Amino acid sequence: MADCATGTAIAQVDLTKIKPYGDTLNDGMTELAFTLPVPYGDEADEAARQLVRKMGLDEPNVVYSKSMTEGYTFFVVYGKCQHTVDFTTIKVAKVEVDVMDRLECAEYIKENIRRPVVMVGASTGTDAHTVGIDAIMNMKGFHGHFGLERFEGVEAYNMGSQVPNEVLIAKAKEVHADAILVSQTVTQKDIHIQNLTNMVELLEAEGMRDKVILVCGGPRISHELAQELGYDAGFGPHKYAEDVASFVLTEIVNRGMV
């Protein structure tokens, strides 16, 4: 009674030791869903429990299991995570730029670059998905964020999908592109890594790598991965044309490409 009435202080977060939060600090509550290649039954549930414990979750609780087909069982499991992470020491590679909106970008070009900025982009290699490159480049953009085609002072060329790296590079040369935008959606068996790497190699072979700003994007792309592969920047989910444009424009000025 007393603790209710006096309102025991809620425990303070220790940022050096964080773990998942369900409804009480440090309860570690984590939900998992997965399939094991074993027949449905009590043994399957036990296998799931043991596996989840090995993943570092205490008190594994199989809340649902269901046979998927003969020899496969699906589980939903809850458990309490035992591990912690020190949030205070985390470093993440990020595109370090002040994001400008479309109109600010236009203003920035007028004031600092004073010529049209040319960007070519494509979904390259065998990737047939245009959704990413369209979201960034096409007039309409995505989710209320207009694409580069609508940016004043930007000449945007969207080459579409399944564009060989060589073709994209040839187009970049033809139109004297300041920036090349590579979109990759299919990541099965790391095909995007091979393709993105190949792009960098080709640009280097052409002696163009340091003459253009090279960025890539896609749902599974991070800035860190992009940098590892030799790109100037990488844009993952929830990035729009203004993010890409702000980076490219700032980079043009920083590198003295005006």
Place this chain on the structure above:
Amino acid sequence: MKSKLNLDPAKVDHARESAHKIAQSMQEFIDRHTTVSTERTVLRLLGVDGVDEFDEPLPNVVVDQLLKAGGLPRGIAYWMGNAMIQTGKSPQEIAEAIGRGEMNITELEQAPVKEAEEKIMPIVHDALAKIRQQTAKRNEYLATIGEGKRPYLYVIVATGNIYEDVVQAQAAARQGADIIAVIRTTAQSLLDYVPYGPTTEGFGGTYATQENFRIMRKALDEVGEEVGRYIRLCNYSSGMCMPEIAAMGAIERLDVMLNDAIYGILFRDINMQRTLVDQYFSRVIIGYSDIIFNSGEDNYLTTDDAYENAHTVLASQFINEQFAVLANVKEEQMGLGHAFEMDPDIENGFLYELSQAIMAREIFPNAPLKYMPPTKYMTGNIFKGNVQDALFNIIAIWSGQSLQLLGMLTEAIHTPHMHDRYLSIENASYIFNNMRDLGSEVYYKEGGIIQTRAQGVLDKADKMLSEIVEEGLFSTIEQGKFGGVKRPRDGGKGLEGVCVKDDAYFNPFIPLMLGGAE
């Protein structure tokens, strides 16, 4: 039946009439031309299969030789019939001899056209009989073990390995799926040949090969017998080898094939002349084989705005319908496509989607409409994704869709895992059963949001079709009016494989298939 959306029947008729004119004007172009893929299809139907020592498919080897020698305008049927007369060999033996570099098909002595045609006809009839046997087999299954209720639950497998696909497909059938589509490996649509044999490597999908078709067909027949429901198999008669894959599908008893008169032009940058000629033969085959085709209008809404440009979907459905009529495809085989792709943040978006789905059902009452799930606004939030898919399923059962390509809560993350497919089937089965007869219980407010939306979309589609009649389909595509994608008439891939037929050209399959032979 009176339209619940209060659609003006005169406007529907007018739009359909415009689409007919568009298809008819294209047909004149189509009838004057043939393509390398059309001729390779004739070879496949004549039984030519296999590869040469460099793994090049024999239909390509033969047609490439013909193309180089300038013999394509006459059509391979003549040359093959002639070669049979001159050598006494079968088409397969002739193709093998060409593959070994032992024969040049245009350098043989040349018999009159009529004799070549007579020589080849028994093989043509055999081929048609084989396809008819497959149709009979399908009908026998439907009559004995039956099928699932509509909307059919349609799921994809896409492991890259046909044997792994079999495991996933059989699991899906046991979970309740009615149609299994084996997604092709990325970029197969741009290959100007069909790979050969069983395959175990692919990206984002599995190669469409005749052997892979056979392996999956067998697996689905087995599991169909086990679950007491015929399981339909779907693949892609699209891309550079549109008619060849249709032929393979006919021979191996595929039930559903993706096939669109203009999709390849817009989304794969395949030359428009090539595509239109190829789509014709592919649809003739599909029509003859009782295969349901699925058109690809849903794709417009992934590149263009689903609210603003809904009328382009309807316009394209009318055009696809009329191209299909010319290829003698029955209404019951016209799986015209549309999709649930509006931005989920739109206020009343559900009402607009519902309106359009009912509109499609009313305008194409006998077509097995293919309804495609949300993809563009799937975010990786799988929990919300499951809700988006639920709304999509509600509209499907409410509006009476036919082929329901199930949304996956993990769309935009990866190709479906086994339990993703289970969760999507569970989602759809729950909703379809729980809301089964909702549609027949409901009428819509006169002049309300739902009626007004459908009337507006029909208006715009009708206007667009009238414009296309004026300007022609080629020039409409050149202007980017479908899917916001512009394609030049002489641009894109595969134009070099198109030629004007000569006066003695014949394709023995087309008239017989159109006439429903055997």
